[in-house]
Amino acid sequence: MSQNPVTNPGVGVTAARGFRAAGVTAGIKASGTPDLALVVNEGPSFAAAGVFTSNRVKAAPVLWSQQVVKGGAVSAVILNSGGANACTGPLGFQDTHATAEKVAEVLGLSAGEVAVASTGLIGVRLPMDKLLPGVETAAAALSEDGGEQAAVAIKTTDTVHKTAVAHGDGWTVGGMAKGAGMLAPGLATMLVVITTDALVEAPELDAVLRGATAKTFDRVDSDGCMSTNDTVLLLASGASGIVPDADEFAAAVREVAADLARQLIGDAEGASKDIRIDVVNAASEADAVEVARSIARNNLLKCAIHGEDPNWGRVLSAIGTTAAAFEPDRLDVAINGVWVCRDGGVGEDRELVSMKDREVVITADLNAGKEAATVWTNDLTAEYVHENSAYSS
Amino acid sequence: MSQNPVTNPGVGVTAARGFRAAGVTAGIKASGTPDLALVVNEGPSFAAAGVFTSNRVKAAPVLWSQQVVKGGAVSAVILNSGGANACTGPLGFQDTHATAEKVAEVLGLSAGEVAVASTGLIGVRLPMDKLLPGVETAAAALSEDGGEQAAVAIKTTDTVHKTAVAHGDGWTVGGMAKGAGMLAPGLATMLVVITTDALVEAPELDAVLRGATAKTFDRVDSDGCMSTNDTVLLLASGASGIVPDADEFAAAVREVAADLARQLIGDAEGASKDIRIDVVNAASEADAVEVARSIARNNLLKCAIHGEDPNWGRVLSAIGTTAAAFEPDRLDVAINGVWVCRDGGVGEDRELVSMKDREVVITADLNAGKEAATVWTNDLTAEYVHENSAYSS
Incomplete structure (x- = not known):
């Protein structure tokens, strides 16, 4: 630094x-x-x-x-x-x-x-x-x-x-x-x-x-x-x-x-959260990257993270758009270590998730292999919209 | 209606x-x-x-x-x-x-x-x-x-x-x-x-x-x-x-x-502009759809439209991410009928573009064929962020 x-x-x-x-x-x-x-x-x-x-x-x-x-x-x-x-x-x-x-x-x-x-x-x-x-x-x-x-x-x-x-x-x-x-x-x-x-x-x-x-x-x-x-x-x-x-x-x-x-x-524009997306147990590294990137680009999820809402349904809907190897009813998702989604359905109580820190970790377990990848993104905020609408850049 | x-x-x-x-x-x-x-x-x-x-x-x-x-x-x-x-x-x-x-x-x-x-x-x-x-x-x-x-x-x-x-x-x-x-x-x-x-x-x-x-x-x-x-x-x-x-x-x-x-x-969440993206003179309809969709998903452009900024550079950078047939120096882009980009460079004066109406039309001419497609999207606004961060949906 x-x-x-x-x-x-x-x-x-x-x-x-x-x-x-x-x-x-x-x-x-x-x-x-x-x-x-x-x-x-x-x-x-x-x-x-x-x-x-x-x-x-x-x-x-x-x-x-x-x-x-x-x-x-x-x-x-x-x-x-x-x-x-x-x-x-x-x-x-x-x-x-x-x-x-x-x-x-x-x-x-x-x-x-x-x-x-x-x-x-x-x-x-x-x-x-x-x-x-x-x-x-x-x-x-x-x-x-x-x-x-x-x-x-x-x-x-x-x-x-x-x-x-x-x-x-x-x-x-x-x-x-x-x-x-x-x-x-x-x-x-x-x-x-x-x-x-x-x-x-x-x-x-x-x-x-x-x-x-x-x-x-x-x-x-x-x-x-x-x-x-x-x-x-x-x-x-x-x-x-x-x-x-x-x-x-x-x-x-x-x-x-x-x-x-x-x-x-x-230092991303307007961001209030840095989001680390770990995709684990993928069939290939390419699958892991594809899934992580799909999650990283989901505007609805990025808004939810901004609102400190552990909205894991948006993670699953993002995973579902990929061609990666997985079975929908074998997906597990953790947010900051709490496995809010197990077997594609409701897991641990989402009230257990604390999202007060700037860094948020989303873990998606595809249960389809042994490969992994991490992609970083940030939340989507009104400040991002302001920075990119108020003047040309 | x-x-x-x-x-x-x-x-x-x-x-x-x-x-x-x-x-x-x-x-x-x-x-x-x-x-x-x-x-x-x-x-x-x-x-x-x-x-x-x-x-x-x-x-x-x-x-x-x-x-x-x-x-x-x-x-x-x-x-x-x-x-x-x-x-x-x-x-x-x-x-x-x-x-x-x-x-x-x-x-x-x-x-x-x-x-x-x-x-x-x-x-x-x-x-x-x-x-x-x-x-x-x-x-x-x-x-x-x-x-x-x-x-x-x-x-x-x-x-x-x-x-x-x-x-x-x-x-x-x-x-x-x-x-x-x-x-x-x-x-x-x-x-x-x-x-x-x-x-x-x-x-x-x-x-x-x-x-x-x-x-x-x-x-x-x-x-x-x-x-x-x-x-x-x-x-x-x-x-x-x-x-x-x-x-x-x-x-x-x-x-x-x-x-x-x-x-x-x-009626899209938080939208203040409806954006019609017409891609014309594409080599195939699939190319036209791919380019239109890439433009429709560009957050930076959607913010610019919200700010009534005819930021055609963001249109070109979105087109450039596709695999469609085109030559970068033969791209033309119009916003609400004003050809602000000609031959991949500066075209008509962007000051001529009026974006006061709710409907905004972006025309991308690939100069690569005779096919066309239209995709609709909307702008990205602070209200969208608010609607999707303030509560679960």
């Missing part, structure tokens, strides 16, 4: 050696809050991997960064809030290209190694007259303790900035994330940059990142809405000079990803 | 000859409002068809009525609000059976020709000590002008009762519906009874009903939540003695179904 003061080196993307970062106010946001982040890998290695939204409507920076990451090397990442640069046509793509060129020019890099990420309103061009000078400001502010400012600058409706860190034997993995709405898997509905000073080649980074996201960001489903801009990058500087144990490295990346994913759910 | 006074014969399920109906207060609902409806087919024909929820968790009355309808003949339908009798186990099924037996006993019928439908909270047994005496009260109240009382008695969170009628050449189709939440296709998340005095055999009724529901109730998606209790029945008394033209009869049933479906959306 990001409880460190701004002056503390070692937060987020600058926790690992070989990285500098900055977060500045370029004036892209009308609010005048920080809106441009720059992360620079100073090597000696520039290996990188990325996963991107599976939405077929992809923002210009996603199309650009997918090409950059294919090369296997990323020297810098420029991220802006205040505009998604999605559905902006060829001119929007030119804007992304120009942004990468500007970063390359200022830092003496190749534009083909500069990834770009954007977040904000879809369908609006970015104010390049503010963004390009902002790149110079950000480059001048680059620092080994800039990780926190960078995390602040990528916020949109996030109420807090989000960083995480994990340490290996002589090497470190750190990261930052933003995301509060339009959060659903497919993959990773958020902007995330994870850095490490471990010495790891791009193909292994790719495998590790895909493995971590599949079990973390992909299992966060706040509102079922898939973004056009989701980007998760993993950059390795090799500055520690250490080639880590493969399993330990994968575990560290997954730990950072899980930490950030949990923070994303904890 | 049901603007007729209670004393007017010919409303809803009693619009067609050969039917009597009643709606009474049995005391199932704590509110003391009407909660038990009875519809009786007096023949000479008893042909019937039904479609039921595709939720695999099915309420006891659904399991019962599926068997009744398989026989092709229905003499009476007993419908209660105030309890879904879903997830109530073998005892719940016995309650449904006992209800059908009671109707059969009072009316001198076979229980195997009595369909049962229930709606209300899942996971609670019905108060049979009130329901069974209520059957006697309802039987005593049966009347040729009882269609309106029957429509009133099946309401749950509905604010108005819903009936519709269509006339053929010497024959009539009439119907009633209830449903305000847990409205999503799969099939028909609602209770609906449609009656006709036309002389039509059960297999044709089945084909006509499936054809009508596929294009009407199945294309209503209020909140993406599929019920455990959805039931749509079509009963033919043959009392007109007329064998209708097949196409005219199908059109009349579809007209009544479409009318009732539109009324359901117009």
Whole structure:
């Protein structure tokens, strides 16, 4: 969790050696809050991997960064809030290209190694007259303790900035994330940059990142809405000079990803409850994920949880819409440990369920096998409606 | 629309000859409002068809009525609000059976020709000590002008009762519906009874009903939540003695179904906007339906419409999650006739869009073929959250 003061080196993307970062106010946001982040890998290695939204409507920076990451090397990442640069046509793509060129020019890099990420309103061009000078400001502010400012600058409706860190034997993995709405898997509905000073080649980074996201960001489903801009990058500087144990490295990346994913759910728009959905005794992991996701997307259930109502009938009606292996009269459901539904019918007294805490755990036992999966979501509130109806975002 | 006074014969399920109906207060609902409806087919024909929820968790009355309808003949339908009798186990099924037996006993019928439908909270047994005496009260109240009382008695969170009628050449189709939440296709998340005095055999009724529901109730998606209790029945008394033209009869049933479906959306929980989503120039009708449904289920868009914000980026991000044939840079989107998105990018000025009316039309042109489909949904509001969080339903 990001409880460190701004002056503390070692937060987020600058926790690992070989990285500098900055977060500045370029004036892209009308609010005048920080809106441009720059992360620079100073090597000696520039290996990188990325996963991107599976939405077929992809923002210009996603199309650009997918090409950059294919090369296997990323020297810098420029991220802006205040505009998604999605559905902006060829001119929007030119804007992304120009942004990468500007970063390359200022830092003496190749534009083909500069990834770009954007977040904000879809369908609006970015104010390049503010963004390009902002790149110079950000480059001048680059620092080994800039990780926190960078995390602040990528916020949109996030109420807090989000960083995480994990340490290996002589090497470190750190990261930052933003995301509060339009959060659903497919993959990773958020902007995330994870850095490490471990010495790891791009193909292994790719495998590790895909493995971590599949079990973390992909299992966060706040509102079922898939973004056009989701980007998760993993950059390795090799500055520690250490080639880590493969399993330990994968575990560290997954730990950072899980930490950030949990923070994303904890800050979801308008949410008053964080809901962990554990599906157990499924015939397959895919079945468990399908059932958990169906529960996570049930608006009626999300309203009930908001009202602290252990309405298990809505859980069963959500399970019933899936193709997973189960018998309706063998379903068990617990809410915060009380098995309110047994054998598809009435179980323990629902009055026994306490739902006062922010975290609510729903356990669905399919009694159909030995596999399990967990998906995180949050409740549906009037505040969510307000945040997403009162102004464009 | 049901603007007729209670004393007017010919409303809803009693619009067609050969039917009597009643709606009474049995005391199932704590509110003391009407909660038990009875519809009786007096023949000479008893042909019937039904479609039921595709939720695999099915309420006891659904399991019962599926068997009744398989026989092709229905003499009476007993419908209660105030309890879904879903997830109530073998005892719940016995309650449904006992209800059908009671109707059969009072009316001198076979229980195997009595369909049962229930709606209300899942996971609670019905108060049979009130329901069974209520059957006697309802039987005593049966009347040729009882269609309106029957429509009133099946309401749950509905604010108005819903009936519709269509006339053929010497024959009539009439119907009633209830449903305000847990409205999503799969099939028909609602209770609906449609009656006709036309002389039509059960297999044709089945084909006509499936054809009508596929294009009407199945294309209503209020909140993406599929019920455990959805039931749509079509009963033919043959009392007109007329064998209708097949196409005219199908059109009349579809007209009544479409009318009732539109009324359901117009009364959806908490809604302030009715949203018609027209997907045009799709490669297939299935593509058009998939895209329309994805748009209909996008919470962020539903919030934006509530705020009268023509946020077409959320339409594109919803389209992008589908597998339908389209090119992202050839998508056009209009909101209330203004083409705010052209070629996947910014189109006409969004300031030109007026969203003051209750009905909002979103047109998505996939430019990928010649097929089309329409799905109805509504906006997402703080009132929806309140209705579904403040108490169990």
